[in-house]
Amino acid sequence: MGRGRVERAAFLETLRRQLHRAPGPPASPVPRSPATQRTLDDQERLALFVARLQALGVMASVVPALEDAQAAIERLALDRGWLSISCAAPLRWPAIADRWKADPREAPFGLAEAELAVAETGTLLLTNHGPFRRGHSLLPPSIGLVVPRARIVTGFGDALRWIAAQGPELPACLSFITGPSNTADIASVQVVGVHGPGEVFVWVVANDEVEESSTDGPADAGRA
């Protein structure tokens, strides 16, 4: 037995002794929360999500199709003079092929697709794996997030249950993003963009034309 194993065994034995517990799983199941969140229909969920985003200072738009979101991003890049956009290769489209960049370090704008969105908190969940870098939604001063309308769930608990349903093989990083990076550490004055992006755009694609990911959608995320 290696030194690490000995330390671990001794460490756990101390806890067991203090707790007067025999080795093995808990005698009682994990306490589960009763459902407390409200029930919303699709339209209410979308309206609440957009309202929450706007309250957070996020520029939120609902567009009919993915192409409309892409067109909006192209216009934004032109207006702002963004010469590069950092984005994972599978999300790129040809119209602005000269601007795509994988490395987000110097890019003024980063683009990512959300796996899920939470209406009650105005949150988007990104799964970071393979080419879907953590940095795309973190390092640029402005970011855009695209989410199909059908992936909006009501409460944060729905998103947590969706993660739990994915099993143990999670991506190395899951990022819940709720508005811009912010701080009030200087004189309690709210300032955005302290480390992460100070500006967040969200496009909700109403007819779900963003390519479906391989994982189960939010339809399976509801409480049993």
Added chain:
Amino acid sequence: MSRATRAAFDEQVGRALGDATLQEVIRDGQDFMQVFHEQARGELDWPALLDQVEAVRSHTVENLDYYVDQFAANVEKRGGVVYFAATAQEARAHVLALARQRSAKLIVKAKSLLTEEIGLNAALEAAGIEVVETDLGEVIIQLAHEKPFHIVAPAIHKSLEQIRVLLSAAAGEELPADPAALTAFARRFLREKFFAADIGISGCNFGVASTGSVVLVTNEGNGRMTTTLPKTHVVVMGMERLVPDFESLEPILAVLPWMGGGTRMTSYVTAISGPRQAGDEDGPEELHVVIVDNGRSAILGGKYQKILNCIRCGACLDVCPVYRKIGGHAYGAAYSGPIGAVLTPLLDGFQHHPELPYASSLCGACSEICSARIPLADYLLELRADMVRLGSGSGAWQFGFRGFAETAVRPRVWDAAERLAGVVARPLTAGGAIRWAPGLPGLWTRTRDLPAVARQSFRRLWRRRPSDARDGEGTGGTRRLP
């Protein structure tokens, strides 16, 4: 953990009480947060949520050996390396060894109360390694060489001008007194550090046992930067900071953002499950998790066990009338306010922090607000009792209470003592109050007036009350109501 002497405690209290600006800052900060507490209670089924938080935390702590084992096994399955540290010294030594093995010159850190508790920065700096805090509040207090003033908002006590001076010194140029400009400087300054750092050290708000995930709850994004850019990510976490699974986080993440920062959700909740996996284009190549005991196991199984349920929301600080006056530095440790007054003596020994259980009015506001329903006020009282049982306190203190106990059970001695007190107090009394007194009573009159001793004691008044009021006394019958 630093140890506060009585003199240091008194000095910090005196400093806080004498600083009118600081008094205003603390008061405004508490009042500001209490508005959000009310908003949260109005928006959510608050009592039910707190019951759920308590249930999840109690279940986890009651079965902590199982969940620590499960968490560690799952971290390893994901390619992480787990180390168990029984003491602060072991934790420091392990992180230092990791840094040395990687010839680290620069370490960036996300906010972590545990690393403050174990004195990690000092150990790394003593080895010649530059350690840079990256939470803006932590940056400010690192530049000021101070401890956190508040467990959520560490630099809440610093004025805009004080912060401007500190950041200007770091910038090597005069910066304007503008929070946005100062924050912009911090972003530029720290981004260079993030890109250059060899190691990123973070704490862990919650470890998810079923997946081995480390969950960080932040607003600024420095937690994400620290866990994304350096090649090596080291997590230093208290062993109790676990939940069984992701679903268990639901009530906790409904409560923590409101109580800690007055929002429905923090800007970022990040779940790290191992180092970067095959095919990932970013993220650290190595993940090390240091699970620290440092006095926690001694609390397990005992009457204070629920203190380990704490989710570090800071709400107890925001309602405490004592914190409101003395501020965070008087607590002399990483944890301030009621949670610090209970946790610090338990982790580090009563004898090293004898003032802390008394840094409370026992009003119970902390117990009432606590997100995890920890009976903080009861614990403070219990700690005082334990300290007396263990013989803590000065000779005069012990003598005083022993004398009181002897006097209080002897009516004649008590009467004599009352009369003596009246005689002694008379020359010190002016305008209905005693404003100065020598010796032990002087500790009281140094900061407050002592009411004048009444001309007649309650007992004498009781004896002299009209005879009809005494009817029924001592008969065991029904007492006549007025």
